[in-house]
Amino acid sequence: MSNQTIPLDAETKAIEMPDDHRDELRLWLRLLTCSTLIEGEVRRRLRDRFDVTLPRFDLMAQLDKVPEGMTLSDLSKRMMVSNGNLTSLVDRLVASGHLERRVSTTDRRAQIIKLTPAGRGEFRAMATEHEAWIAEIFGGLTQREQKDLMRLLAKTKLSARNAIMGVAP
Amino acid sequence: MSNQTIPLDAETKAIEMPDDHRDELRLWLRLLTCSTLIEGEVRRRLRDRFDVTLPRFDLMAQLDKVPEGMTLSDLSKRMMVSNGNLTSLVDRLVASGHLERRVSTTDRRAQIIKLTPAGRGEFRAMATEHEAWIAEIFGGLTQREQKDLMRLLAKTKLSARNAIMGVAP
DNA sequence: CACAATTGTTTTATGCTTAAAATAACTGCA
DNA sequence: TGCAGTTATTTTAAGCATAAAACAATTGTG
Numbered sequence: 001m002s003n004q005t006i007p008l009d010a011e012t013k014a015i016e017m018p019d020d021h022r023d024e025l026r027l028w029l030r031l032l033t034c035s036t037l038i039e040g041e042v043r044r045r046l047r048d049r050f051d052v053t054l055p056r057f058d059l060m061a062q063l064d065k066v067p068e069g070m071t072l073s074d075l076s077k078r079m080m081v082s083n084g085n086l087t088s089l090v091d092r093l094v095a096s097g098h099l100e101r102r103v104s105t106t107d108r109r110a111q112i113i114k115l116t117p118a119g120r121g122e123f124r125a126m127a128t129e130h131e132a133w134i135a136e137i138f139g140g141l142t143q144r145e146q147k148d149l150m151r152l153l154a155k156t157k158l159s160a161r162n163a164i165m166g167v168a169p
Numbered sequence: 170m171s172n173q174t175i176p177l178d179a180e181t182k183a184i185e186m187p188d189d190h191r192d193e194l195r196l197w198l199r200l201l202t203c204s205t206l207i208e209g210e211v212r213r214r215l216r217d218r219f220d221v222t223l224p225r226f227d228l229m230a231q232l233d234k235v236p237e238g239m240t241l242s243d244l245s246k247r248m249m250v251s252n253g254n255l256t257s258l259v260d261r262l263v264a265s266g267h268l269e270r271r272v273s274t275t276d277r278r279a280q281i282i283k284l285t286p287a288g289r290g291e292f293r294a295m296a297t298e299h300e301a302w303i304a305e306i307f308g309g310l311t312q313r314e315q316k317d318l319m320r321l322l323a324k325t326k327l328s329a330r331n332a333i334m335g336v337a338p
Numbered sequence: 339c340a341c342a343a344t345t346g347t348t349t350t351a352t353g354c355t356t357a358a359a360a361t362a363a364c365t366g367c368a
Numbered sequence: 369t370g371c372a373g374t375t376a377t378t379t380t381a382a383g384c385a386t387a388a389a390a391c392a393a394t395t396g397t398g
Contacts, residue, residue: 148321
């Protein structure tokens with residue numbers, strides 16, 4: 001398809017370079033670094049403070065938003081993880097008393113998963129601290145910068161989705 | 170520590186809200202969504218086009234930058250993964266002929282890992298396509314927007330590092 | 339030299355993640 | 369009704385990831 005870039009080094013742009021995509025690559029690596037850095041710190045704190053993993057926290061966060069609960073399939077769509085993944089995750093959270101599952105009355109294949117009162121209480125406590133951690137982590141940015149970043153990330157998300165889904169021509 | 174501004178923008182702010190960090194939370198979730206979305210697509214394409222996983226690609230990318238190779242410890246620092254993690258990853262890539270390991274001449278504990286010529290050739294081919302994918306994914310942003318995003322992410326990285334390490338007072 | 343501390347790597351136990359295959363229940367329709 | 373196709377979930381096999389423990393070799397210091 002494309003002619004590849006001839007990797008002359010950093011400052012030598014005098015010579016022509018048909019497809020230079022290194023700026024985008026740097027941008028992606030920086031985005032990934034930020035994400036990895038923050039995610040790692042959140043994992044660490046959840047573990048140290050509450051002895052909980054991020055996947056379990058995320059799962060409870062989804063359920064907290066929907067008090068009546070939802071099926072495993074709904075949950076897997078919302079969390080953007082595979083269905084099989086959730087089976088064992090939910091199992092463990094049921095075993096620890098955070099979640100409750102009951103078979104749907106209208107569809108015997110499906111199960112409705114929801115937080116137990118205890119699970120909800122525990123989650124809320126964690127969520128409050130979690131929110132403060134995130135505020136601390138982004139504290140070096142001004143309101144204005146946060147707003148700009150938000151906008152640029154929204155645009156990035158759209159751009160990525162188009163590249164992934166294939167943009168309708 | 171800091172008194173935060175009370176963001177009076179949305180509709181629900183008549184009632185008092187002592188610590189509202191929801192904007193930062195939204196920002197973090199958006200950053201994470203972008204990162205997850207792009208990473209997932211890169212994984213998918215690496216797998217479909219080259220039958221290689223992202224961790225293996227990343228490992229080879231690090232080694233491609235240093236032709237003389239490096240120790241497992243150096244590699245784990247650069248890749249920000251645990252040492253034990255690399256053991257099996259390197260094993261597999263040695264088995265498939267992409268990597269070569271030899272015991273250091275100066276330190277009998279250490280091993281120098283490097284790409285084989287075949288491994289390097291294969292990696293270069295993958296890297297070229299990979300770079301084009303990333304350019305495609307970020308293609309919806311103007312040069313200006315990319316530059317702004319780069320700057321804001323640099324600042325985010327700094328801010329996060331400060332929160333993590335504990336900023337020197 | 340001796341030996342404590344450090345450094346480089348592997349092993350172990352545990353958990354998350356996926357894709358693909360298997361199982362079970364539901365739905366639409368001839 | 370019967371049955372093909374779809375949908376909900378679980379199982380399986382493989383890989384990635386970590387922390388902590390174990391081991392081995394090196395370094396620094398009295």
